[in-house]
Amino acid sequence: MGKYKVVMSGKTWPNAYEKLAEHCDIQMWEGEGKIPQETLRDWLRDADGFFNIGHITVDEELLEAAPNLRVISQSGVGYDSVDVEACTKKGVPFSNTPGVLVEATADLTFGLLLSAARRIHEGYEKVKQGNWETVFGVDLFGKTLGIVGMGDIGSAVARRAKASGMNIVYHNRSRKHEAEKELDAVYLSFEELLHTADCIVCLVPLSNESKGMFGEEEFKAMKSSAYFVNAARGGLVNTEALYEALKNEEIAYAALDVTDPEPLPADHKLLQLSNVLVTPHIGSATYETRNRMADLAVQNLLLGLEKKPLVTCVNEEVNYK
Numbered sequence: 001m002g003k004y005k006v007v008m009s010g011k012t013w014p015n016a017y018e019k020l021a022e023h024c025d026i027q028m029w030e031g032e033g034k035i036p037q038e039t040l041r042d043w044l045r046d047a048d049g050f051f052n053i054g055h056i057t058v059d060e061e062l063l064e065a066a067p068n069l070r071v072i073s074q075s076g077v078g079y080d081s082v083d084v085e086a087c088t089k090k091g092v093p094f095s096n097t098p099g100v101l102v103e104a105t106a107d108l109t110f111g112l113l114l115s116a117a118r119r120i121h122e123g124y125e126k127v128k129q130g131n132w133e134t135v136f137g138v139d140l141f142g143k144t145l146g147i148v149g150m151g152d153i154g155s156a157v158a159r160r161a162k163a164s165g166m167n168i169v170y171h172n173r174s175r176k177h178e179a180e181k182e183l184d185a186v187y188l189s190f191e192e193l194l195h196t197a198d199c200i201v202c203l204v205p206l207s208n209e210s211k212g213m214f215g216e217e218e219f220k221a222m223k224s225s226a227y228f229v230n231a232a233r234g235g236l237v238n239t240e241a242l243y244e245a246l247k248n249e250e251i252a253y254a255a256l257d258v259t260d261p262e263p264l265p266a267d268h269k270l271l272q273l274s275n276v277l278v279t280p281h282i283g284s285a286t287y288e289t290r291n292r293m294a295d296l297a298v299q300n301l302l303l304g305l306e307k308k309p310l311v312t313c314v315n316e317e318v319n320y321k
Contacts, residue, residue, distance in 0.1 A: 004070075004305045007043045009035045010053035012075060016294035023302060024049070041065040049073070049305050051297065052082070058094075060086040071304025075297035076284070077101060078233060079314060080206040088315040095300035095310045099152065100292040101284035106156030108283045109231040112255035113199055114140065114164075116227055116277050138225075138252075141165035146197025148190070149204035149232065150176045157201055158183045169193055194221040199229070206233035214238065219245035226251045231283050234260035243270050257283050 006020065008028040020026060027043050029035035034054055044050060044066035052058065052074040063069065063086055072087060072094045079096055087094045115121055118137035126133060145161045147154045150172040158168045158179060168185040170176070171193045179185045188196060200222065204210050214230075215238040222228070228251055230237055239260050245251050255277040259270075262281065270276055284290060300310045304320065313319040 004048040005046060006049040006051060006301065006305075007040070007047045008051040008053060009040065009056045012051070012053060012297070013291050013294040015291065016298045019295075020051070020298050020301065024305070037062070044069065049301050051075070051301055055081045058082040058087065060089075063087065063090045063092065070307065071095070071301055071310070073297045073301035073304065073310075075290075075293045078205065080233060080235070084315050088318050091318050093304055093310050093319045094314045095297070095304070095312050096314055097293040097296045097300075098312055100296055101289050102152045102156050104286045104289040105153050105231060105283040106160060108257060108279070108285075109153070109157050109201060109203070109229060110160040110164075112231065112257060112277065112279065113145075113201065113227060113229050116229070116253050116255040117199075121277060138227075140199070143167070143198040144169055144196060146170065146188070146193040146200045147185075148172075148193065148200065148202050150179055150185070151203065153231075154201070154203045155179050155183075157203065158185060166199075169196055191221065194218055195223075198223065198225065199227040202228075202230040202236055203232050204236055206235050211235050212238050214242070216241040216244070219250055222251050224250060224252065226253075228254045229256070230254075231257045234258040234262045239270065243273070246270075246273050246275050249275075253277075257281055 004024045006024040006026050008026060010029055034056060041062055046068060047066055048068055048070050050069060050072045052072055058072060060083060069092050072092055074096045077096050077098050082094060084094055117140050119135040123135045126135060142165060144167045147158055147170040150170040161168060162183050168183050169188050170185050171188055171190045175187050202214060213236055219241055237260060242254060246254055253275045257279045258281050259278060264278060284293065300312060303310050307320045309320050
């Protein structure tokens with residue numbers, strides 16, 4: 001393998017970086033915040049590969065500025081900031097890192113639900129203040145969990161919920177017969193799920209169709225005792241509608257690993273409510289998982305530079321044969 005020029009929009013893990021550096025000349029953004037699009041376009045003018053870190057916007061304009069680009073590799077699953085159709089038109093394969101973050105994200109998702117239901121975080125805050133007053137939560141055992149988006153992560157969350165004695169209902173674009181058989185999961189329409197579930201977990205990819213799918217009507221359709229968890233993308237939820245639903249006790253609680261906007265400003269009114277728990281988008285944030293994600297992203301990048309088939313290619317129609 002000869003030396004290729006690769007642009008990185010941010011830092012990655014040491015082992016993955018060293019492997020990439022063996023074969024490539026790397027230009028990496030190390031400044032504060034996201035790399036400016038103008039700088040990125042300039043760097044990509046003679047680049048062979050782009051390692052996309054940090055949800056950088058990839059659109060037709062950026063691709064036009066990179067005539068030599070052979071591959072775009074992303075260390076992450078969600079790609080709502082990437083115009084995949086534009087990549088396909090330019091013949092540039094785009095890869096993400098599905099699979100390797102399933103269990104870590106499922107842990108965090110179910111952890112959010114458990115912490116919210118039992119007020120674990122609230123109890124700790126009281127103890128730090130010397131207050132050992134009992135904090136009352138609710139049981140998960142015997143409750144019905146509604147999973148919206150029964151992909152790999154949804155199925156992994158369902159396994160954890162089943163082990164905790166919960167009943168599983170789900171909504172997905174297509175039926176998941178394996179999940180129905182393995183977990184006794186029951187398929188419902190979106191509307192039926194909203195009315196039925198005691199706890200609702202959102203694990204849907206963000207798209208033009210799914211943006212804002214949880215809004216005023218959806219929260220009003222839920223039980224007033226419902227717990228809502230979003231561990232997918234902030235844009236799936238209308239933040240104002242969620243705030244009103246929590247404030248007016250139309251639902252009981254929300255636990256969020258993702259928000260809109262993101263980051264959520266520290267003085268945002270949502271954070272002033274007592275029935276919300278927010279974590280800083282840490283679904284895949286374990287040392288083991290992030291290293292595996294980086295390794296897979298580098299593997300895809302090196303394969304694409306050599307015009308060999310990527311392991312995980314989103315636009316498979318332009319994957320190398």
